[in-house]
Amino acid sequence: MKLVELASTIRSKNAGVDHVTFDIVFRDPEAFRITVESGAVNVDSVAALFRLSRERVASFVVFEPAQAIKFTLRRARPAGSAGEPDPFGSQCYPPLFDLEIL
């Protein structure tokens, strides 16, 4: 089963000018539990997905109050710099859809 079938919200957005943060939110507690326990979404898998070294994953947390998995990537250059795509960081999430969870 893919992440897109389990999560109710998958989004990305700037967190300050140097980072893009990703929120994967689950409405269904069971889907949240299954995803977290699968371990399929982790620092290494998201680094590999976005073709980054592990060090560029600035944080990775499971945020229980929102039934969410949240991680943050460091940009190569600050948001809005010449050549830097997606100044709001708002369209970086779709590659997460196809992560195989189980």
Place this chain on the structure above:
Amino acid sequence: MSPTGHLGFTPIEKDSFAAGVAARPDAIVADSGSADIGPRPLGADLGHSPEDWQRRDLELCLLGARELNIPLVIGSASDTGTDRGVDRYVEMITDLSVTHGLAPFTLAAIRSEINLNVLASLLGDGVTIAGLDGRADADADTIARTDHAVAVMGVEPIAAAIEGGADVVICGRSSDSAIFAAVAEARGGLPRASALLAGKLLECASFCAEPFMGKETVIGDVDAEGVTVYPMHPAQRCTPASVASHAMYERIDPFSERIPGGHLDLRNVSYVQVDERSTRVTGASWVASDGYGVKIEGSGKVGERAIAIMGIRDPYTLSRLDEVLSWSRMKLAERFGSPDQRGYQVFFHVYGRDGVMGPWEPNPVVSGHEVGIVVEAVAATPKAAEDVCALASRNLFYARLPDVKGTAGGASFFSDEVLLALPAYEWTLNHVVVFDEPGARAKAGGLFRTDRTVVATSETSRR
């Protein structure tokens, strides 16, 4: 009451605003700032949102607040919170009070732009301007690359203005959550933890409710233990899921909200549905820091910028796209020298391959029948940027591939013109200065300068 997450960016929705005023809140608070708009508005010190939208949002807020005789606090005036932004909002508030014949009220303006000489002298005094988010500490070169900088104010200067009798406070660059906390502390006498929690939850207005809607008013009832939030749009609800989901929005760490003087610890927060449309949040704690850390934002101009828009349709050319781009770069170097030597930059944004995500794209291949390429050039002068852009885009047209069938042009121009774009800027400062010697708060306070004025419809007198 929070009517918008970014005053002036798109207009506040009137109906839920009116419902909010009818609920008789104790204050109206609206943030007008954002770093999402990129580094240019700060670096060039220009407004970003249309002035008539800003004026119209300010008008709604001012009339609502004066009708109820409650404080109005506006954060990060005119997107960036520079002195220009504060001055402009003060003028608009003054004009609006005349237009509407409002009874006299006290207006406080808190300026927080930081002169580059002040930053340089801090460095000279051995003060560390520490890099945030993995950045190196600032040095003289960092300051030299900066055109404008602002210090981000916390609760103290805003609360002091309200305690000093201000009815309307226009803030320079300010923490989104602190502008709410200041009112809850100064008017409600509430502790920092719940005051700041209120700000954290309310700063983007209806983003803490569901379903998703922007620019709709929400209200938070704040007490010593926590906050109860509820929306003013009849079709929205504040649920534990919507409120908790907002609590992590646009932040790296969902368990901590840092402002000058400490941070809000959100690790033990609980979210409870209290009725169909309200959620109560409790359990936050305030952790004071030893020093008083003030965040500094800065932006500087990198160069002039030009763009051209191109398209490629030939499947053979698309299969060898990297060779086409390399050809163009090679011709640029031949004509102008290498980018490093000659101080120009060129970027090919290939929409249809990796134009949206750049190097993060997991699947950087052309899978459709065409691509669009935005050629972006940056150089010292408009003419140089234009020339680099023209040569780069025309060499997509003239690129040489061994077996191409079409021998009358390898790319399609959107039109054979180079478009002069607005200059390129970059965020030079995302740093913090920690004042940790005795009297730190007073010294930090020098960064935030408050003026009070009585606004009267017939005359404006300065106290």
